[in-house]
Amino acid sequence: MNREDFPMISDKLIYFDNGATTLKSNSVINSMIDYYSKFTSNIHRGDYDAALMTNELYDSARDTVREFVNAKDSEVIFTSGTTMSINYLVTSFMKNHLKKGDVVLLNKAEHASNVLPWFRLKEEIGIEIEYIPLTEEFEIDLDSLEKMINNKVKVISIAHVSNVIGDVRDIKSISKLCKSNNIYLCVDGAQSIPHMSVDFDGLGIDFLSFSAHKMIGPTGVGCLVVRRELSKDMKPIFLGGGMNLDFYNDGSYELHSDETRFEAGTPPIGEVIGLREAILYLEKIGMDKIHKYEVELKKYLVSKLEKNNKIIMYNKTSHSGILSFNVDGVFAQDVSIYLNKHNICVRAGNHCAKLLDEEIGVSNTVRVSLYFYNTKEEIDKLVEVLDNDNILREVI
Amino acid sequence: MDENLKRDIIIDNYQNPMNKELIDDSSYLKVNQASESCIDNLDFMMKIEDNIVKDIRFDGEACAISTSASSIMIRSLIGKDIDYVKKLLTNYKNMIEEKDYDKELLGELLVYDTISKQPNRIKCALVPLEAINKMLEELDEKKI
Ligand SMILES: Cc1ncc(COP(=O)(O)O)c(C=O)c1O
Numbered sequence: 001m002n003r004e005d006f007p008m009i010s011d012k013l014i015y016f017d018n019g020a021t022t023l024k025s026n027s028v029i030n031s032m033i034d035y036y037s038k039f040t041s042n043i044h045r046g047d048y049d050a051a052l053m054t055n056e057l058y059d060s061a062r063d064t065v066r067e068f069v070n071a072k073d074s075e076v077i078f079t080s081g082t083t084m085s086i087n088y089l090v091t092s093f094m095k096n097h098l099k100k101g102d103v104v105l106l107n108k109a110e111h112a113s114n115v116l117p118w119f120r121l122k123e124e125i126g127i128e129i130e131y132i133p134l135t136e137e138f139e140i141d142l143d144s145l146e147k148m149i150n151n152k153v154k155v156i157s158i159a160h161v162s163n164v165i166g167d168v169r170d171i172k173s174i175s176k177l178c179k180s181n182n183i184y185l186c187v188d189g190a191q192s193i194p195h196m197s198v199d200f201d202g203l204g205i206d207f208l209s210f211s212a213h214k215m216i217g218p219t220g221v222g223c224l225v226v227r228r229e230l231s232k233d234m235k236p237i238f239l240g241g242g243m244n245l246d247f248y249n250d251g252s253y254e255l256h257s258d259e260t261r262f263e264a265g266t267p268p269i270g271e272v273i274g275l276r277e278a279i280l281y282l283e284k285i286g287m288d289k290i291h292k293y294e295v296e297l298k299k300y301l302v303s304k305l306e307k308n309n310k311i312i313m314y315n316k317t318s319h320s321g322i323l324s325f326n327v328d329g330v331f332a333q334d335v336s337i338y339l340n341k342h343n344i345c346v347r348a349g350n351h352c353a354k355l356l357d358e359e360i361g362v363s364n365t366v367r368v369s370l371y372f373y374n375t376k377e378e379i380d381k382l383v384e385v386l387d388n389d390n391i392l393r394e395v396i
Numbered sequence: 397m398d399e400n401l402k403r404d405i406i407i408d409n410y411q412n413p414m415n416k417e418l419i420d421d422s423s424y425l426k427v428n429q430a431s432e433s434c435i436d437n438l439d440f441m442m443k444i445e446d447n448i449v450k451d452i453r454f455d456g457e458a459c460a461i462s463t464s465a466s467s468i469m470i471r472s473l474i475g476k477d478i479d480y481v482k483k484l485l486t487n488y489k490n491m492i493e494e495k496d497y498d499k500e501l502l503g504e505l506l507v508y509d510t511i512s513k514q515p516n517r518i519k520c521a522l523v524p525l526e527a528i529n530k531m532l533e534e535l536d537e538k539k540i
Contacts, residue, residue, distance in 0.1 A: 331460060
C-alpha cells in the first residue's frame with residue numbers, strides 16, 4: 001500500500017531489507033528539506049520567526065512520540081537511535097542502580113546493541129548475565145523464564161520483536177513477572193515500534209528504545225522512553241549547552257527539569273522533525289493495519305517458498321514480516337548477491353545476533369524483512385527468481 | 397580460460413574443497429580471517445618445516461569465492477618453498493588488483509582473473525591470501 005509516497009520504490013527495485021532500514025516517504029523527506037531550506041535555526045535560543053517555528057516542531061515531536069507509544073507519565077529522550085538508547089540507560093541508570101551479583105536476563109536472539117552494553121557492565125561492576133532459554137522455534141520460553149526469577153534478578157532486557165526470528169515477545173506477561181518481583185523491564189522496540197501498535201503504559205514497560213530510520217524516518221535519531229519515576233534517578237551522561245539552567249564560579253550547576261537535561265548540545269533537529277512526520281504518516285495508515293498486512297504478506301511468502309524444496313526456513317510461524325532462510329548448498333551471501341542481480345535487496349549474515357548461531361546451528365541466513373509498501377507481486381518475483389537450480393553458477 | 401570451465405572449477409572447489417577441516421596440532425601457525433565488510437569467517441592453519449609448506453588447512457563459513465579460492469590456493473602452495481609462496485601470493489594479488497602478473501605461475505588460480513569486474517567479490521578472493529600472509533608474518537616474527 002501507499003507505494004506512490006516513496007520515491008525509491010519502482011518496478012526496477014524490490015526492497016526487502018526493512019529490518020535494516022526502511023525507505024523514506026516524500027512527506028518525511030520534504031519535512032526535512034523544509035527545515036534545511038526554509039527555517040533552519042537552532043532550538044531554545046532564538047526569538048525570530050524561524051527559530052520559533054523550529055522550537056514548536058521540535059517540542060511537538062516529543063508529544064507526538066509520547067502519544068504514539070502511549071507513554072503518559074514518562075520522559076521521551078531523543079537519542080541517536082536504539083543503540084544509543086540502550087547504552088544510555090545502561091550507563092546512566094543501571095550502572096548506578098545495580099551491584100555486583102545482580103542478575104540481568106537476556107536471551108541469545110538479541111541484537112548486539114542489547115548484549116554488549118550489558119557485557120561491559122558485567123566487566124565494570126560485576127553483574128551476572130543469564131539467558132532465557134528459547135523454544136524449538138527459537139522463541140522465548142515463558143515457563144522457563146518464570147522459573148529463572150529469583151531475588152537476584154534485577155533486570156530483563158529484551159527485544160519486543162527479534163530481528164532474526166521476528167517473533168513477537170509477550171511483553172505483557174513478562175512485565176507482570178517484573179512488577180511482582182521488582183525487576184526493571186527494558187524493551188528494545190527497534191523491530192516492533194515501526195510495525196505494530198505498542199502501548200508503553202498498557203504493557204508496563206520501564207525503558208523503551210527505538211530508531212527513526214526503521215520506521216520511514218531519518219537516520220541519526222531515535223528515542224529512549226523512560227518512566228518518570230525512574231528517569232528522575234537517571235544521571236545525564238553529556239553536559240553542555242541546552243541542558244543547564246545555570247552554573248557558578250564555585251563549580252555548582254543546575255540542570256533543566258525536563259527531557260532536555262539529557263540532550264546536551266545541538267540535537268539532530270531536522271531529523272527529529274523528520275521522525276515526527278514519520279509517526280504522523282504511520283498513524284494515518286494505522287499500526288494495526290500495518291501489522292496485519294505484514295503478517296499476511298509473510299504467510300503468503302512462506303506458502304510460496306514451501307513449494308521450493310531447496311529452501312530451508314527457520315521461522316515460518318513467527319508473527320511478523322521477517323523471514324530467515326537459506327538455499328540448500330548456497331552460502332547466504334551468495335544468495336543475496338544473486339538476488340541483487342535481479343534488483344532484489346535482502347540481507348545475508350547473522351544480523352548482529354551472533355549468539356543465535358549456537359541455537360539455530362547456522363551462523364548465516366538470508367533475511368527478508370517486509371514493510372507495508374511491499375506487495376504480493378514483489379514476493380512472486382522473489383519466489384520465481386529463487387526457483388532456480390543454477391543460483392551458484394549464476395552468482396560466480 | 398573459458399568462462400564455463402572457470403565456473404566448473406570454482407564450483408567444484410566450493411563443493412569439494414581441499415583440506416577444509418582443521419586439526420588439533422600445536423605445531424601449525426594459526427589465524428582467523430573474518431572480514432569486516434562481508435560475512436566470511438574462516439580459520440586457517442599452516443605447517444612449515446625446513447622452509448617448505450607441509451600443510452595448509454581451513455574451515456568456517458564463507459561464500460563460494462572465498463571458499464574455492466582457499467581450496468585452490470592451498471593446492472597450489474603445499475610442497476612449495478617460502479620464496480615461491482611469496483612470489484605466487486604477490487602475483488595473485490597483482491592479478492586481483494588488475495596489475496601486471498606472471499600467468500605461468502598462477503595455474504588454476506587464473507579462474508579469478510576477471511574477479512575485479514565484480515568489486516564486491518574482490519575481498520572474497522583475497523581472503524586466503526591475507527590469511528597466509530599473516531601466518532608468514534608471524535613466522536618471520538618468530539625467527540627474529
Ligand atoms: C532488534 C534490534 N535492536 C537494535 C538495533 C540497532 O538499531 P540502530 O542501529 O538503529 O541503533 C536493531 C537494528 O538493526 C535491531 O534490529
